[in-house]
Amino acid sequence: MRHVRLILTTGLLLCLGFAALAQADSLTADEVFDRTRSTWQGDSFHATLSLDIVLSGQTKSYVLEVWTLGDEAALLRIHEPEEDAGSGYLEVDGKLYYYSALLGSPIELPAIALAEALFGSGPSLEDLSHGTLSEDYESELEILDAATDDDPAYRLILIPHADAPVVYGELRILVSAQFVIQEIVYYDQRGNVLQTATFRDVVDIDGNLLPTTIEIVDTHGDRTIERILDPEFAPELDASFFTIETLVGGGEP
Amino acid sequence: MNGTLARIGWRGLWRHPQRTILMIAIVAFGSGLILVMWGMVDGFIETLVSTQIGLDSADFQVRAAGYADDPLPKNGLTADDVASIESILADFPASWAHSPRLDTSGMLKSAYSTLGVAVRGVDPLIEPRVTTMHAMIREGRYLAGPGEIILSHAVARDLDVRIGERVVLLSFTEGSSTSKAFTLVGIGDSGVATLDAVAYVTLDDARALSGWDGLTSVAVSIPHGTNRDRAAADLQNALAGTVDAEVPTYFELNPMIRVMLSGSAVKLTPFVIMVALLAGFGVANTVFYSVLERTREFGMMAAVGMSTHQLGLVVLFESIYVSAIGFAVGGGIGYWILLYLSRVGMDFSSLLGEIGAEMGMPAVLYASTSGLYWLASFSVVVFTGLIAAWYPARRANRLEPVAAIREG
Numbered sequence: 001m002r003h004v005r006l007i008l009t010t011g012l013l014l015c016l017g018f019a020a021l022a023q024a025d026s027l028t029a030d031e032v033f034d035r036t037r038s039t040w041q042g043d044s045f046h047a048t049l050s051l052d053i054v055l056s057g058q059t060k061s062y063v064l065e066v067w068t069l070g071d072e073a074a075l076l077r078i079h080e081p082e083e084d085a086g087s088g089y090l091e092v093d094g095k096l097y098y099y100s101a102l103l104g105s106p107i108e109l110p111a112i113a114l115a116e117a118l119f120g121s122g123p124s125l126e127d128l129s130h131g132t133l134s135e136d137y138e139s140e141l142e143i144l145d146a147a148t149d150d151d152p153a154y155r156l157i158l159i160p161h162a163d164a165p166v167v168y169g170e171l172r173i174l175v176s177a178q179f180v181i182q183e184i185v186y187y188d189q190r191g192n193v194l195q196t197a198t199f200r201d202v203v204d205i206d207g208n209l210l211p212t213t214i215e216i217v218d219t220h221g222d223r224t225i226e227r228i229l230d231p232e233f234a235p236e237l238d239a240s241f242f243t244i245e246t247l248v249g250g251g252e253p
Numbered sequence: 254m255n256g257t258l259a260r261i262g263w264r265g266l267w268r269h270p271q272r273t274i275l276m277i278a279i280v281a282f283g284s285g286l287i288l289v290m291w292g293m294v295d296g297f298i299e300t301l302v303s304t305q306i307g308l309d310s311a312d313f314q315v316r317a318a319g320y321a322d323d324p325l326p327k328n329g330l331t332a333d334d335v336a337s338i339e340s341i342l343a344d345f346p347a348s349w350a351h352s353p354r355l356d357t358s359g360m361l362k363s364a365y366s367t368l369g370v371a372v373r374g375v376d377p378l379i380e381p382r383v384t385t386m387h388a389m390i391r392e393g394r395y396l397a398g399p400g401e402i403i404l405s406h407a408v409a410r411d412l413d414v415r416i417g418e419r420v421v422l423l424s425f426t427e428g429s430s431t432s433k434a435f436t437l438v439g440i441g442d443s444g445v446a447t448l449d450a451v452a453y454v455t456l457d458d459a460r461a462l463s464g465w466d467g468l469t470s471v472a473v474s475i476p477h478g479t480n481r482d483r484a485a486a487d488l489q490n491a492l493a494g495t496v497d498a499e500v501p502t503y504f505e506l507n508p509m510i511r512v513m514l515s516g517s518a519v520k521l522t523p524f525v526i527m528v529a530l531l532a533g534f535g536v537a538n539t540v541f542y543s544v545l546e547r548t549r550e551f552g553m554m555a556a557v558g559m560s561t562h563q564l565g566l567v568v569l570f571e572s573i574y575v576s577a578i579g580f581a582v583g584g585g586i587g588y589w590i591l592l593y594l595s596r597v598g599m600d601f602s603s604l605l606g607e608i609g610a611e612m613g614m615p616a617v618l619y620a621s622t623s624g625l626y627w628l629a630s631f632s633v634v635v636f637t638g639l640i641a642a643w644y645p646a647r648r649a650n651r652l653e654p655v656a657a658i659r660e661g
Contacts, residue, residue: 167363
């Protein structure tokens with residue numbers, strides 16, 4: 001299930017964060033990041049997600065429902081596959097809980113599991129969620145020739161500072177003329193590509209441009225494809241929803 | 254007269270050289286085996302203890318009372334405790350070296366992988382006075398300042414990280430986590446799996462990661478030959494009433510190893526007896542048949558005036574010769590093997606596997622060459638000689654000359 005959390009963390013933060021670029025009125029990289037951070041924090045979100053995880057040629061599919069309340073809390077419930085239906089994860093107050101419908105009782109996962117999930121999501125994404133991107137990276141903005149709104153119009157090149165808690169050597173992010181993220185390429189410290197995340201099938205929801213399909217491919221050919229179904233921005237959610245009782249009982253907001 | 258009997262015994266021995274060589278080989282094998290076994294076991298213990306003391310634990314440590322029950326930094330020594338301990342240690346001989354340490358744990362992340370590691374914060378200038386970990390660096394260099402990290406070959410390989418590359422260490426404190434970037438400056442190889450899972454950083458970095466401004470231990474090293482237990486007890490007494498701390502020695506820090514090693518010599522005794530019996534019965538069997546074959550000869554010797562007592566002595570001399578030569582050969586070869594193994598060592602990593610690694614055993618063990626093993630080996634020879642001589646000599650002693658000549 002690490003992949004599930006990984007994708008949730010990455011996908012949602014990126015989608016929410018970079019869709020907000022459309023509101024940015026400055027084109028310097030640092031200002032874009034600052035605007036991104038200030039825009040998405042505190043938002044609530046609800047969506048159904050489908051995940052196809054391809055590892056060593058074998059595909060496993062999930063259907064999940066997720067609710068988030070900014071970076072304060074998140075609840076994830078698994079609907080498919082059948083053997084995992086009803087199980088889920090709850091992240092609240094810095095703790096991570098797992099509920100297995102099969103076992104019938106929730107358990108708190110060690111802090112290391114939470115860190116692993118966040119860590120695995122990639123520093124750039126973690127940084128986005130905590131607003132430290134411009135502190136940790138030397139950023140550079142390239143203007144590209146974009147013939148259409150769907151073409152890449154900007155390339156952000158992020159190079160971590162020597163003392164930044166980032167393991168990547170460089171991140172290259174393509175953004176469309178509509179300020180929608182299109183691709184992130186992760187490089188190691190030797191200049192090799194580690195993985196590439198592409199974002200497509202952009203939809204406009206209440207002025208928010210949201211890529212609804214995210215595909216992450218690593219150098220081994222393993223890939224994860226996440227599709228966001230029925231996304232809902234700023235639904236009525238409050239902290240009382242994110243409880244162990246909701247995790248176990250399967251309640252709705 | 255005994256000189257004549259000794260000569261007769263010696264000549265009789267070499268009338269059947271193959272049989273004699275076989276008997277010598279049995280004794281040599283038994284005595285050599287005991288020598289090597291005992292030397293290896295003692296060498297194993299010495300290697301284990303000296304490696305761990307030299308690389309890791311030092312002779313003893315000062316820890317906060319109760320730290321071992323819940324070994325988290327917050328249960329370690331406070332900054333005030335550390336100041337008091339250092340003040341007290343200043344009253345002990347200047348030859349005592351001590352080094353501050355802060356042990357914690359974390360997740361180490363590279364661009365390719367994530368690994369759980371033990372983290373040890375040390376003062377790079379002081380720690381080499383206490384342990385030899387700095388000498389285990391095989392690539393790069395030892396710690397010089399903050400933001401640097403040393404990893405083992407195993408960890409560096411698992412993370413696929415190279416010298417000069419950045420890794421991120423994530424540490425957990427009460428309900429929160431702290432991440433910090435480190436540059437890999439050195440890759441070491443202690444040969445001890447438990448130590449190879451340790452990431453070494455500076456004390457300041459460990460404090461920043463753990464959020465604890467004290468220490469988890471002060472490692473103390475004393476000159477070779479100093480009584481470790483007594484020195485630890487002296488320090489414990491000096492600390493009493495000032496700091497609520499304990500001073501565990503290596504064996505107190507590793508009770509499992511103490512249990513495992515306690516009475517190893519006693520545990521080996523049944524093995525020694527078994528080998529002695531096997532060698533003894535092997536030689537006795539050969540000597541016995543030698544006596545049976547020579548019944549007519551003994552009858553003739555008795556008929557020309559040799560007493561049965563003297564015949565018994567001839568057989569006894571033969572056994573003594575066999576045992577002495579066998580001991581010389583077996584002891585010589587065995588000791589040569591021990592000398593070789595004490596220098597080159599034996600790689601037990603595949604044999605001991607993960608269990609050995611978990612117990613902190615080094616992969617390569619070196620034999621010990623104490624002269625005491627000769628004694629154990631000699632016991633085999635005495636045993637062998639007694640068994641080998643007793644029954645055949647008894648039979649020779651009871652020969653009736655006429656019956657023996659007729660029987661032969």
